[in-house]
Amino acid sequence: xxxxxxxxxxxxxxxxxKIAFAGEIATTRTRLRQDSVIAALLEETAEDWQLSGELQxxxxxxxxxxxxxxxxxxxxxxxxxALRGKGAGxxxxxxxxxxx
Numbered sequence: 001x002x003x004x005x006x007x008x009x010x011x012x013x014x015x016x017x018k019i020a021f022a023g024e025i026a027t028t029r030t031r032l033r034q035d036s037v038i039a040a041l042l043e044e045t046a047e048d049w050q051l052s053g054e055l056q057x058x059x060x061x062x063x064x065x066x067x068x069x070x071x072x073x074x075x076x077x078x079x080x081x082a083l084r085g086k087g088a089g090x091x092x093x094x095x096x097x098x099x100x
Contacts, residue, residue: 029100032082036063037073042096045083049093 056070077083082100
């Protein structure tokens with residue numbers, strides 16, 4: 001099985017899971033987006049990777065919350081699989097997975 005066939009099968013599995021859990025995904029998405037910090041994080045990371053420090057500052061300013069609160073929400077989204085992370089330390093970056 002080549003890489004393309006593997007990718008197609010994984011896409012099929014993902015589609016089935018999205019259909020099977022559509023209600024739960026929609027409920028979680030709605031709950032998450034009611035939090036202004038989470039909504040801002042998901043918007044900021046929707047298109048491209050964002051450096052963590054800059055992302056925290058922008059979201060804290062736009063939502064009038066502390067950077068600590070933003071860090072907590074980043075950790076929550078990362079644990080849920082709604083944000084992908086790469087890098088380490090000052091080079092850590094995040095991008096939305098699109099699930100939320």
